[in-house]
Amino acid sequence: MKAAVMLGIGKMGFEERPVPVPKDDEALVKVEYVGVCGSDLHYYENGAIGRYVVEPPFVLGHECGGTVVKVGRNVQNVKPGDRVALEPGKTCGHCDFCKEGLYNLCPEVEFFATPPIDGVFQEYVAHRADLCFRLPDNVSTMEGALIEPLAVGFHAAIQGDAHFGQTALVTGAGCIGLVSMLALKARGVTDIYVADVLSSRLHKAKELGATEVIDSGKEDLVARLNELTGGRGTDIIVETSGCEAVARQAIGAARRGSTVVWVGYSASGNMTLPMSEVLDKELTFRTVFRYRNIYPLAIRAVEEGKVDLKGIVTNIFEFDDIQRAMDMSVSDKENIVKSVIRIG
Numbered sequence: 001m002k003a004a005v006m007l008g009i010g011k012m013g014f015e016e017r018p019v020p021v022p023k024d025d026e027a028l029v030k031v032e033y034v035g036v037c038g039s040d041l042h043y044y045e046n047g048a049i050g051r052y053v054v055e056p057p058f059v060l061g062h063e064c065g066g067t068v069v070k071v072g073r074n075v076q077n078v079k080p081g082d083r084v085a086l087e088p089g090k091t092c093g094h095c096d097f098c099k100e101g102l103y104n105l106c107p108e109v110e111f112f113a114t115p116p117i118d119g120v121f122q123e124y125v126a127h128r129a130d131l132c133f134r135l136p137d138n139v140s141t142m143e144g145a146l147i148e149p150l151a152v153g154f155h156a157a158i159q160g161d162a163h164f165g166q167t168a169l170v171t172g173a174g175c176i177g178l179v180s181m182l183a184l185k186a187r188g189v190t191d192i193y194v195a196d197v198l199s200s201r202l203h204k205a206k207e208l209g210a211t212e213v214i215d216s217g218k219e220d221l222v223a224r225l226n227e228l229t230g231g232r233g234t235d236i237i238v239e240t241s242g243c244e245a246v247a248r249q250a251i252g253a254a255r256r257g258s259t260v261v262w263v264g265y266s267a268s269g270n271m272t273l274p275m276s277e278v279l280d281k282e283l284t285f286r287t288v289f290r291y292r293n294i295y296p297l298a299i300r301a302v303e304e305g306k307v308d309l310k311g312i313v314t315n316i317f318e319f320d321d322i323q324r325a326m327d328m329s330v331s332d333k334e335n336i337v338k339s340v341i342r343i344g
Helices: 038-045 141-161 175-186 199-207 221-228 244-253 273-282 295-303 319-331
Strands: 001-006 012-018 026-035 065-071 081-087 124-128 132-134 167-171 191-196 214-217 234-239 254-260 284-287 316-317 339-342
Touching: 012 319, 026 081, 038 319, 065 124, 065 141, 081 141, 132 295, 141 175, 141 284, 141 295, 167 175, 167 244, 167 319, 175 199, 175 234, 191 199, 191 221, 199 214, 199 254, 221 244, 234 244, 234 316, 244 254, 244 273, 254 273, 273 284, 316 319, 319 339
Parallel strands: 167 191, 167 234, 191 214, 234 254, 254 284, 316 339
Antiparallel strands: 001 012, 026 065, 026 124, 026 339, 065 081, 081 132
């Protein structure tokens, strides 16, 4: 099979590798679409994220949708011909976190495209069948690939206890900001404001249903949000930008007693925040690391038309064009919100 591999910083190539043989509890999936995630781009640009260092040749990509072609002898939940979305993290199943249902916190997780575990920019992958979720007839395998980032958005909304009648602010209108907005809408949040500095991303947020957008590079975020909410502020803030200046503004905009959900990572891994204001407002901080027990819910939301996943995709690249896909996704953030690779 053909596999796209990272050969070094900013360099992609192809290798021929054997088609995996599924184990007794695995399904062999023909990969059809893979989303390009911000983590893929970070590895591509920098060669590492924290302690996770790429050793070339390395396969990137963890947002995957495809079709089952073969199953192991113990597999019962999927069969050849089923179209599936793949949840990319294999956890140990026996640690306290796994036993408590908090499996996203498992210290032994093996996650696609997190070194040394290869990802899915390749034609086939063998994956644990219980992590392969069947797609309804009206959900495409491209949408199946995007269930992964949508799961992050739903986890953020759930962490913030989002519900009908509330008002929310999402800071950052990249892919994760947009899927967070879509998840908030699906959970009934009434008014959702989205802030960013890129006009193309704000246009996309408005197109997907934001109540109003705020160009935080040109407008005072706190003043504008107060104007839009009649001085009330918002019940929930979902911070996805990872930018300290924006995070500080978000705290300034937060209503007393409200919840701030932290999703975005800062470039340095650190932020200095106005904790006296946090304490004075008695804000609740919740954080997000990937997701847990979300895939069925996210798939159902797309099936029922509550979430327009196709709408976040701005660019679809062919597999053979993966070098250009990665380069453009890095260099043209003004116009590219979400890239998807069509594998086959």
